[in-house]
Every structure is written in C-alpha cells, then in structure tokens.
Amino acid sequence: MKCRNRAGFAGTRIAMTGLALAGLAFAVLSMNRDSESPAEATPEGAIFCVETSYASFCFAPGTDPAYVEEVIRRLPQPEMLSKNQFEIGARWSSTATDPTTGGSGDPVTLTWGLLPDGVSIPGTTAGDPTAPSDLQAVFDLRFPSPTVWRDKIRQSFSRWEGRIGATYVEVTYDDGAAFPGAFGSLGVRPDIRIGGHPIDGVGGVLAYNYFPIGGDMVIDTQDWPLFDNTGNDYRFFRNTVMHEHGHGLGLAHVNSNTGVLMEPFIQTSFNGPQDDDIRGGQRNYGDIYENNDVVLDATDLDLLGAIASPGFSLTQLSIDRGPDLDWYAFDASAGGLLSVTVDPVGSAYTIGPDGGPTSSIVTDEITDLEFSIYAPDGTTELINVAAAGLGANEVLADFFVGAGTHYIVVRRTAGTGNACQRYDMTVSFDISTDVAAGEVPAAPLDLTVAPNPFNPTTTIRFRAPSATEYEIGVYETTGRLVRTLRGHAAAAGAVAVTWNGRDDAGRAVGSGVYLLRTQAGGRTETQRATLIR
Known part of the structure; x- marks a missing residue:
C-alpha cells in the first residue's frame, strides 16, 4: 500500500509567546510538569508548527515566511473529523499481530523498531533529498551512549501505552524493504519503522510521521544538537517522538488555549499526552483495559490487586463512545461490604481544529456516567448507581454482596452524549481482613x-x-x-x-x-x- 498521508513536525528550542502566519494565529500556553490538566500560560520551550495538506511541519519563530509558504503550497489538505475536540482520522485497522483490529475503541498491538541504516528514505515535498537512513550511526555517535536515545524512544511509546489501548512491542528485525509503505509482518519487519536522514540542517523540520495504516517516522539527523538536550530527562526529544507518534495513531493538530501534545507547537513544560490527546487516543483505541465490553471479557480486579488493596484506584479509564461498556470482575469469596467510586476526569479549556475556531469544553462533563453491580450470573442487576449527575462522582458505600464472582459495569447514562468520557475508579471490598493488633503486615514482593x-x-x-x-x-x-x-x-x-x-x-x-x-x-x-x- 502506498502511504500518501504524512504528518510532520519541525522547529527549534527558541521560545515564543505568539505568532500569526498565513492567516492563522497561535498562542503558546503550557501545563504543569507531568500534569494532564491545564495550567497557567508560559512561553517556555514552545516551537511553532503548521499543519496543511497531507503533512504538518513546525517552524521556529523567525522562520522566513517565504520558506513556510513554499512548504505549504506543496501540500494538499487532509480530511479529519472535526468535533471541537481532538482531531482524529484513520486508525490502525490491521497490524503485524492482528489481521483485523476491530473498530473505534478497540485496542491494538503495534510492533516498532529502528530502520536499518542504509535503507533509502525518499525525499518529501518539503525539499529534502532522497538519502539513506543514518539515524543509528549519527545518534550512536552524538548521544552519550547508544542506549540513551533508544531508551527515550522506548519511554515515549511506554507513556502512550499507559494511557490508551495500545500495546507496543519492540522488535530488532527489519528486512530492509522499501520505505515507507511496507506493512508490518512478524519476523520480517515492524509496523512502525523509525529512521532518519538529513532534511534541512539544524532547526527547520525536526521530523515527520505517516498516518495509519502505516506509522513510519523520519527524524532529521542533523538536529541531533537539539535532541541531545538532557533537560527534564531529554523531554525535548521525547515530546517530539510522542507528538509524531500521535500522528501515527491517527491524531491531527488541534488549536487550544492550553498545552496539549497535538497542538501545532512543541513545549517542554509538560510530559507527553495530555487530556485532549488521551481522549483522542482512547476514542480510536479504547482505554488500557479494553476490550472488556461484555461479561466474558471482564477485567479481573483480583489479578490487578484491586480487591486486596483497600482504596485501590484504577486510572486512565474511559467510556470511549456511547455504546461502550466497561465490565470488571471481582471474587467475593466470603461475602462482604463493597465500596465503589467512579470519578469523571477532565478540566475546562477551549479546543478546535488547527487553524479553525475553538469552543469551550469541560471534559469531566462530556457524558453522565453510572454503574451497576451484577450478581455472579452476570445478568441480575443488584443495584444501579446513577444519582449524582453530570460531572459528579457516583459513589456506592458499604454495599453487601454474597460469596462468588460479582461484576461492576460502568456505562454512560442513556441520552447523555456519544463522546469519550475519561474516569477513575476506586474499589474497596471489606471481608474483615484487618491486621490484628501487633501483627506485622506482609512485605512487598518487588515482583x-x-x-x-x-x-x-x-x-x-x-x-x-x-x-x-x-x-x-x-x-x-x-x-x-x-x-x-x-x-x-x-x-x-x-x-x-x-x-x-x-x-x-x-x-x-x-x-x-x-x-x-x-x-x-x-x-x-x-x-x-x-x-x-
């Protein structure tokens, strides 16, 4: 398959407070470090990007407008789904491990690896020439060790994996097939191939990434002085990789009044995917426990240690679309008191398509969540908890359940929307297992x-x-x-x-x-x- 959609990314570390270019206005805001909620504006670490046609590029403040216009003229406009929130296009419908991956909200497993040096990378309409990949040779030489930059790529995929229904498997094989457009195949080549070659010197274009199906990434190896910045554990490099892979998941640029990963500029004031990015990823691939839409596929809370740990919280969950159901199973071996809290997750900000209008959104009030407790037969509803209303915690306290496997089912309240609602869930089950006076609790196993x-x-x-x-x-x-x-x-x-x-x-x-x-x-x-x- 020939891949014609390409998402790109470019820039430098120069900070900016705002820039109007080609009729589009962009404002730079930030988020607290490691946060996934909006924070106060700051210009630190921002890099300007423009997305048009089948590619998107980021430019340093002060870039010659003629160069920007030249790049823009070469690119046709892509079609994305504008929802005044995350902007999503195609998802991975087939991978090396799964000939078919289902539909919206279903999880995927993606293999990834480094393109062998020497494999030809074709030039792009941005003007870079066709040249062999030299990513490994250049980065091995320029970073403190070959392990350092490879670990940062691993950490980038791991951060996405901890937030959406995607499992990433690093592989070391690649048959050197033509790049891009060669599908992943187990034992032959990965789904995501990461290569690099000189593009336009230091600054300018940093990298670009193909949209699914096909998620190959190309890094400008002449930008190693920018990537070899150790600040915040190489966050400049990691956020670049995570931004580019966001395109590889089917996400396009957005325009917001707060810092999110898929805005058309890179910032180093936060770490990886933020609320809107996560919602977009979960809309395409579900949350980290999908598929658990039916009783036979219920997520086992006992395996996760939830029932053994009073007050245990599961995070990064979502009802990714209207029909989605999240089933969770637990074993009440002796009967006891069950307590559950479902807490909608989100915040208020403005969001919209890159270059288009924005609107206000409150993402912990996207849809009204409720949950039910089901008996061991999986069909008898023991209680429904739905009284709190939109955006409020639904709480069940000290509800007695008898012995046997029971189920918690989280869903949206009918008629309250079809968009992705993130949530956390806290579960406790009391079977009078308090530690006796003078008894020492068991030490951790450090598994x-x-x-x-x-x-x-x-x-x-x-x-x-x-x-x-x-x-x-x-x-x-x-x-x-x-x-x-x-x-x-x-x-x-x-x-x-x-x-x-x-x-x-x-x-x-x-x-x-x-x-x-x-x-x-x-x-x-x-x-x-x-x-x-």
Whole structure:
C-alpha cells in the first residue's frame, strides 16, 4: 500500500509567546510538569508548527515566511473529523499481530523498531533529498551512549501505552524493504519503522510521521544538537517522538488555549499526552483495559490487586463512545461490604481544529456516567448507581454482596452524549481482613518480569519474605488461567522462576499480553508481560 498521508513536525528550542502566519494565529500556553490538566500560560520551550495538506511541519519563530509558504503550497489538505475536540482520522485497522483490529475503541498491538541504516528514505515535498537512513550511526555517535536515545524512544511509546489501548512491542528485525509503505509482518519487519536522514540542517523540520495504516517516522539527523538536550530527562526529544507518534495513531493538530501534545507547537513544560490527546487516543483505541465490553471479557480486579488493596484506584479509564461498556470482575469469596467510586476526569479549556475556531469544553462533563453491580450470573442487576449527575462522582458505600464472582459495569447514562468520557475508579471490598493488633503486615514482593516483551521464555523474579510456598498463575487478560507455576522458597530472599510460554498441557500459547499473578508469604502481586512469536 502506498502511504500518501504524512504528518510532520519541525522547529527549534527558541521560545515564543505568539505568532500569526498565513492567516492563522497561535498562542503558546503550557501545563504543569507531568500534569494532564491545564495550567497557567508560559512561553517556555514552545516551537511553532503548521499543519496543511497531507503533512504538518513546525517552524521556529523567525522562520522566513517565504520558506513556510513554499512548504505549504506543496501540500494538499487532509480530511479529519472535526468535533471541537481532538482531531482524529484513520486508525490502525490491521497490524503485524492482528489481521483485523476491530473498530473505534478497540485496542491494538503495534510492533516498532529502528530502520536499518542504509535503507533509502525518499525525499518529501518539503525539499529534502532522497538519502539513506543514518539515524543509528549519527545518534550512536552524538548521544552519550547508544542506549540513551533508544531508551527515550522506548519511554515515549511506554507513556502512550499507559494511557490508551495500545500495546507496543519492540522488535530488532527489519528486512530492509522499501520505505515507507511496507506493512508490518512478524519476523520480517515492524509496523512502525523509525529512521532518519538529513532534511534541512539544524532547526527547520525536526521530523515527520505517516498516518495509519502505516506509522513510519523520519527524524532529521542533523538536529541531533537539539535532541541531545538532557533537560527534564531529554523531554525535548521525547515530546517530539510522542507528538509524531500521535500522528501515527491517527491524531491531527488541534488549536487550544492550553498545552496539549497535538497542538501545532512543541513545549517542554509538560510530559507527553495530555487530556485532549488521551481522549483522542482512547476514542480510536479504547482505554488500557479494553476490550472488556461484555461479561466474558471482564477485567479481573483480583489479578490487578484491586480487591486486596483497600482504596485501590484504577486510572486512565474511559467510556470511549456511547455504546461502550466497561465490565470488571471481582471474587467475593466470603461475602462482604463493597465500596465503589467512579470519578469523571477532565478540566475546562477551549479546543478546535488547527487553524479553525475553538469552543469551550469541560471534559469531566462530556457524558453522565453510572454503574451497576451484577450478581455472579452476570445478568441480575443488584443495584444501579446513577444519582449524582453530570460531572459528579457516583459513589456506592458499604454495599453487601454474597460469596462468588460479582461484576461492576460502568456505562454512560442513556441520552447523555456519544463522546469519550475519561474516569477513575476506586474499589474497596471489606471481608474483615484487618491486621490484628501487633501483627506485622506482609512485605512487598518487588515482583519483576524480564525480558518483557519476550519470546519464548521470560523470568519472574520476586523477594520471598520468609521460607514459604509460592504460586505463580499465568492468566490471559480475560482472566482465563493458562499456566500455574508452584515452588518452595527455602529462605527469605530472591526467587527466580522461568516461564517457557507454554500452558499446563505443554502447548505453546499465542502472542499477546499475559498477567503473572504471584502469591508468596501472604502477599499477592501481579505484572503484565507481552509474548510475541
């Protein structure tokens, strides 16, 4: 498939307070560091961008307007879905791991890797010549070590993964097929190929990225002096990569009165995707626990440790569209008192398409959320909680449920909108397990899994609190148990257990995300691991 839609990004570190160009006005505001809510305006770390046609580029303040106009003239206008909020286009409909990925709100698994040096990268309408990729050679030389810049790319994908229904798997293979436009194929090449070559010297265009399907990224290797800026853990470089990959997820530029990642300029005053960016990503791919739309696919709260930790909060959740349902399961083994709070997440700001009008939006009042508790049969509703109203917390306190697996189902109240509503959920279940007077609570297991992703084996490591029996359950995300590993720790200290990627019958399990639930010395911890074959 030939990819014709390209999203781009360019600039320098020079700050700006505002700029009017080609009839478009842009104002620079910022957000608090590591925040996902609006903050006061600041010009620090902003870089100006313009999105037109099938590409978008960012320009430093003071860039020759003739050069900007020359780039703009070469590009036709893309079609995006304007909703006076995030701007979304096509989503990934097929990946190397999944021939079909469903529809809006369904999760994806994306493989990514570095384009081999020497593979030809064609020139663009911005004027850069066709040249071989030299990303690895240049960055390995210019950064403190080859590991540094690679880790920043890994961290960029990880930050997106922690907020939307996308799982990223780094691979080291690439057959050197023509770039761009070669589909990802397991064992052959990744879905997302990241390369680089000289574009226009230091400053100017920093990078560009193709829209789905196809999410390849090209970085201007002459801009290494800008990327090798250690401030805020290389945030300039990481925000560049995260912005570009936002285009690779199908997100276009927006115009806002607050700092968001997909605005047409880069800032270093916040870290990665913000509220509007996350809502756009979740609209396309759901939240981090999708798919959990039906009772058979309910997210197992016991595996996540929610029920074992009073007041446990799940974050980065959403009802991504009107019909979406979020099912959660928990095991009330002895009966007890259940407390649940569903808290809409968001804030007030203005948003609109890049270069177009903006309107006010309050993103914790997009749609009215409610939830119900269902009996073990998955069909009998025990109670519905929906009284608080739009934007308010829905709270259930000390509701008694009997023994057995029960379900929490979060949904929108009928007739209250079809857009993406983010929320957090706090769950407590009291079965009178308070620590007795004088008793010392169990120490943490410090559970880790590495390598992760893996193929075909990985090692589960934890710290046994004392001589004890241990059990590791390997579960699919649907909650189905596929393997149980048991053993005995002879003394307190480090324990390492290898899983070979097979079930209890000795059959190789398929690629995907698995939950490794480890129990030892009265403590339970769970980690996710991704197997890719």
